[in-house]
Amino acid sequence: MDALTTLLEIEALKRPKAEYFFYLDTKQWDLWLGLFTRDIILQWDRAVSTRGEDGQTMGPLVGIDAIAQAMPVSMNDLQTVHHGHTPIIDLTSESDATGVWAMEEIIGAPHRDYILHGFGHYRETYRKEEGRWRISKLHLTRLRIGRKSL
Incomplete structure (x- = not known):
């Protein structure tokens, strides 16, 4: 893959992540679910810096149907704001890529x-399907969690 094509693909990979945050925070579940492959695997660590080793994780949720059932129920009453920054994106083939986003x-x-x-x-x-990049595996790891009383 030439340098220009590589840059264009990396730029294209940024859009589904921006949409991920926007659709999640605005609770647009149909559009949010459209960002994933059918065999998506989602996992979120609930504790700091464990990468799931202490059992303090949500998931993994496997497959779009499992996510469609769990996410609106667990997230609809939450007020959320998500920001993603400074992506490190690597193309591993013409249809596969990896990424790390600060959050x-x-x-x-x-x-x-x-x-x-x-x-x-x-x-x-990520996997490119029908000309569109989709998220195929997502694992959120946390460096710091703070709680502020209301």
């Missing part, structure tokens, strides 16, 4: 007396 999140819920403020990384793999 900041703020999560609040009307039924809780605190707001969670987290920092970490999204570690992802």
Whole structure:
């Protein structure tokens, strides 16, 4: 792959991640689910810097149907703000890529007396299907989690 094509593909890979944050925070579930491959694997660490080793994880959720059932139920009552920064994206073939995104999140819920403020990384793999990049694996690891009482 020549340098220009590589740069264009890396730029194209940034769009689904920007849409991921926007659709998640605005609760546009159909559009959000459209960003993933059918065999998607999602996992979020709930604790700091464990990468799931201590069992403090959500998931993994495997397959688009499992995610479609779990996410709206668990997220609809939450007020969320997600930001992704400074991606490290590598093309591993013409139809596969990996990425790491620095992340900041703020999560609040009307039924809780605190707001969670987290920092970490999204570690992802991507697959190009029908000319469009989709997320095929996502693992959120956290470096810091703070809670602020309301």
